[in-house]
Amino acid sequence: MKKILYSSILIVAASPLFAQIPRTADGKPDLSGIWQALNTANVDIQDHAAQKGAPAGQSVVEGNEIPYQPWALAKKKDNYANRATLDPENKCYLPGVPRVTYIGLPFQIFQRPDLVTVLYEHAHANRYIYTNGTPHPKGPIEWWMGDSRGRWDGDTLVVDNVHFNDQTWFDHAGNFHSENLHVVERYSLLDRDHIDYRVTIEDPKVFTRPWNIDMVLYRHVEKNFQLLEYECYGFDLEQYYP
Amino acid sequence: MRFKSTLLVIAIGAGIIGSAFAAEADKAAWPQHTPDGQPKVEGFWLTVVYGMGCLQDPLAGVGCLKEGEEPGRGNRSRPKSASRIIDPPDGEIPYQPWARTKQQYYLSNYFEPTRPEFLDPQQLCLPLGPVRQLTWHDVHMLQYPGYVIFEHEGGHVFRLIPLDNRPHIGANLKLWMGDSRGHWEGNTLVVDVANNNSKGRLSRAGDFADDKLHVTERFEFLDADHMRYRAVFDDPSVYTRPWTFGFDMKRAIFGAENPTKDDAHYEQWEEACYEGMQPVDYSLRSERGEQK
Numbered sequence: 421m422k423k424i425l426y427s428s429i430l431i432v433a434a435s436p437l438f439a440q441i442p443r444t445a446d447g448k449p450d451l452s453g454i455w456q457a458l459n460t461a462n463v464d465i466q467d468h469a470a471q472k473g474a475p476a477g478q479s480v481v482e483g484n485e486i487p488y489q490p491w492a493l494a495k496k497k498d499n500y501a502n503r504a505t506l507d508p509e510n511k512c513y514l515p516g517v518p519r520v521t522y523i524g525l526p527f528q529i530f531q532r533p534d535l536v537t538v539l540y541e542h543a544h545a546n547r548y549i550y551t552n553g554t555p556h557p558k559g560p561i562e563w564w565m566g567d568s569r570g571r572w573d574g575d576t577l578v579v580d581n582v583h584f585n586d587q588t589w590f591d592h593a594g595n596f597h598s599e600n601l602h603v604v605e606r607y608s609l610l611d612r613d614h615i616d617y618r619v620t621i622e623d624p625k626v627f628t629r630p631w632n633i634d635m636v637l638y639r640h641v642e643k644n645f646q647l648l649e650y651e652c653y654g655f656d657l658e659q660y661y662p
Numbered sequence: 663m664r665f666k667s668t669l670l671v672i673a674i675g676a677g678i679i680g681s682a683f684a685a686e687a688d689k690a691a692w693p694q695h696t697p698d699g700q701p702k703v704e705g706f707w708l709t710v711v712y713g714m715g716c717l718q719d720p721l722a723g724v725g726c727l728k729e730g731e732e733p734g735r736g737n738r739s740r741p742k743s744a745s746r747i748i749d750p751p752d753g754e755i756p757y758q759p760w761a762r763t764k765q766q767y768y769l770s771n772y773f774e775p776t777r778p779e780f781l782d783p784q785q786l787c788l789p790l791g792p793v794r795q796l797t798w799h800d801v802h803m804l805q806y807p808g809y810v811i812f813e814h815e816g817g818h819v820f821r822l823i824p825l826d827n828r829p830h831i832g833a834n835l836k837l838w839m840g841d842s843r844g845h846w847e848g849n850t851l852v853v854d855v856a857n858n859n860s861k862g863r864l865s866r867a868g869d870f871a872d873d874k875l876h877v878t879e880r881f882e883f884l885d886a887d888h889m890r891y892r893a894v895f896d897d898p899s900v901y902t903r904p905w906t907f908g909f910d911m912k913r914a915i916f917g918a919e920n921p922t923k924d925d926a927h928y929e930q931w932e933e934a935c936y937e938g939m940q941p942v943d944y945s946l947r948s949e950r951g952e953q954k
Contacts, residue, residue, distance in 0.1 A: 445697075452806075513937045514818070528822070530806040537804060537811065544789065544819045544839075548930065563932040587937075644828050649837045651789060660778035660942070661788075661861045 440611040441575070444531060449575045449609045451529045451536070454640040454647065457522035457617070462509075464593035465633060474592070480522070482632040486595060492626045499594025507592050512543055512652035514564035516588030517581050517603050518619045518633060520545050526640055528647055536570055536577065541647045549579050556582050562599050564588060577607040590621075598625040613639040692886045693849055698807040700825070701849045703883050706914035706928060708800045714784070716867045717746040717907070718753055720797075725769045725867040746797075748892065748908035755869060756902040768868025774947045781945055782866050787935035789819045789838035791862030792855050793877060793893045793907055800914045802930050810844055810851060817935040823853055830856045836873050838862060851881040860897075864907070872900045887913040 442450040460468070460477030466484055470476040488496055499506055509515060515523050525541040534552040539545075549568040556567050562585035570579040581603040589596050602622040610616050615637040622630040693701035713720035721743040745753040757765060771780040784790050790798055798816035805811075812821040823844040830841050836859035844853040855877040863870050875897040882890040892908040895901065914928075 514932075514934055530804070530809065530811065532806065535804075537806070537813075539811070539820050539822060543936075544817075546813060546818060546820050548813075550929075554927075557929075557931075564934050564937060565932055646824070646828075646831070647822060648831070648835070649789075649839065651838050657778075657783075657786065657788070657942070660781075661783060 441609045442612055444533075446533050448531075448533075448572055449577070450531060451577060451607055451609065451615065452531050454526050454528045454645060455615060455637040456526040456640060457524075457635055458638050459522060459635055461522040461633075461635060462519065462524050462591055465591045465595055466593070468593065480633050480635045482634055485631075487628040487631055489626060489628055492596075496594050496596060499589070499596060501594075503592055503594050506594070508588055509592065513587065514543060514545055516564055516584060517547075517566055517568070518605060518617075519588060519590055520547075520565070521605075521617060521637070522635065525650055526645075526647060539647060542650050543652060544649065549577075551577075556580070559583055560599075562586075566601070566603065573606075575608060577605075579605040579607070581605065596626070597621070597623045600625045607637075610636070613641065615639075693883070696805050696807070700805055700810070700846055701883060702805065703849075703851075703881075703889070704803055704805050706800045706802050706930070707889060707911045708914040709797050710910045710912050711743045712797070713743070714794065714797055714866050717755070717865050717869060719743050720746060720909075724772055744909070746907055746909050747905065749906040750903070755864075756905050758900060758902055761870075761900045765868045765870060768863070768870070772866065772868065775945065776947055778942045778946065781942070782868075783862050784866070785945065786942065787817050787939055789817065789862055791838065791858065791860065791864070791871075792821060792840045792842065793879070793895075794862060794864055795819055795821070795839070796891065796911070797909065799933070800930070813930060815930055815933050818933055823851075830854075833857070836860075840877065849883045851879075851883075853879040853881070855879060870900070871895060871897050874899045 444450045459480060460475050461480045463474040463477060465480050466486065467479045468477055509523070520540050520542060521527070523542050527538055527540040530537040534550070536549040536551055538547045538549065545565060547565060547568055549570040551570040551572070554569065556569055559582070561567065561583040563583050564585060564587065566581040567583040568579050568581050570577055572578070584597070584599060584601040586597065586599040600623050604620040606618040608616045608618070617635050617637050619633040620630050621627070621633065693703070696702050711720050715722055715724040716726035719726045719742050747753045747755060750756055768780065772782070775781050784798070789795060795814050795816065798814070800815050802813040802815070803810060804813060808825050810823040810825065812823070814820065819839065821839050821842055823842040825844050825846070827845070828843065830843060835857055837857050838859055838861060840855040841857035842853050842855050844851055846852070858871065858873060858875045858877065860871040860873045860875050875895060877893050877895055879891070879893045882892070884890060889911040890908070891911055892906055894904050894906050896904040
């Protein structure tokens with residue numbers, strides 16, 4: 421019996437999947453590194469044809485459909501029609517979660533047992549994902565980036581996010597939410613250089629049921645690659661501070 | 663007609679829920695070290711003397727103007743605060759003559775700004791640059807293997823300091839917070855900051871550098887709760903000689919009215935600054951001094 425058990429462990433340990441996932445000293449998958457989504461979800465998280473300056477892309481929404489309540493679907497359509505002026509990204513505001521993940525710029529994850537720090541090139545956004553067992557602070561609180569508390573579910577980092585404002589969009593196409601937004605992110609290493617990023621969106625004020633986003637995040641492996649800055653200028657500041 | 667800079671900022675959800683202390687046990691064994699051998703200095707740090715009105719007397723009003731001269735805040739009845747210009751001995755930035763004229767021009771237009779460039783970029787919630795950012799609110803120093811991270815509460819700006827001797831990015835690539843490379847010399851973190859775009863000014867008084875600026879910082883940790891900061895500014899295009907910007911920092915104590923050392927659960931919460939900005943014109947005055 422023992423022999424069979426040892427053999428099984430050896431088989432698992434020697435499998436390519438196990439070997440390829442880096443782990444921290446405490447045995448958790450090591451997400452440390454610089455990552456980036458390589459898709460067009462920031463343009464539109466649903467299927468979309470190309471427009472000027474916005475390439476075509478396949479949906480990152482599972483099933484493609486977003487279960488809006490009727491009033492919310494009408495608002496989404498209005499947002500879409502006026503997206504050139506209404507998209508909060510045009511004002512360079514903090515983009516919220518999960519949009520900050522796929523807004524098109526790299527981000528760096530730092531990991532230790534009690535805390536995961538994520539620094540984003542976009543607008544110096546940063547997140548504290550506490551993995552020390554602490555609960556969300558008592559609300560109501562309305563933050564642009566919400567409050568993040570994480571835990572490990574096997575080899576998946578599960579991040580629970582609440583306390584958002586209603587000012588951010590999921591994309592440039594006007595997909596939106598209310599201040600009741602609840603986001604659950606799941607980060608699972610597929611191998612050393614790829615993360616499956618699955619997100620559950622819940623907002624009973626806007627949607628009829630929870631829905632999911634799923635995409636792959638890619639590790640930057642270029643030598644000396646590092647985060648730079650994107651201080652976007654919402655007010656054409658470059659002419660004043662050339 | 664006072665310049666209502668407070669209207670420029672809506673700090674959304676800047677939160678404090680506790681306090682941060684070095685435990686007594688940490689002090690006894692100070693410094694402990696991180697797994698990758700760094701002296702453990704992690705935590706929240708704050709300048710001992712706060713204020714950005716002028717470098718020579720940070721607690722004074724903008725430009726260190728005397729009572730009666732200043733339309734802004736400032737209180738000259740209190741003792742002078744320590745100058746942030748450590749060297750040269752006269753406590754003045756060694757500007758070249760043209761640069762002094764430019765600084766004075768910015769200062770003279772501070773209170774009634776008629777053009778956007780007269781606004782201190784800080785009032786537009788833009789990053790202050792690597793040095794001045796340390797004087798605005800607290801900084802959370804985090805240590806991960808091979809890195810020191812500064813999470814600045816002011817405007818959610820961060821600075822990433824790799825410790826692996828990698829080269830700086832290309833010389834023509836300029837950044838608001840510069841490009842930092844650090845190493846430890848005993849209990850002193852030495853950081854070389856290149857690639858500064860120097861768009862952030864050094865005070866509200868129009869003090870400035872140019873994008874040829876090179877800064878060498880020394881964060882000398884004296885004990886568990888005290889740190890001495892020195893930054894040598896070298897920019898021959900603006901100054902006649904290198905000069906030193908310096909101040910003392912202390913481990914920050916926040917939170918409850920009567921914090922105890924067991925109450926060490928402070929969290930840095932979001933301070934969205936830019937997100938509350940009004941358009942630039944809102945801050946300007948017409949040539950006749952009226953708010954636009």
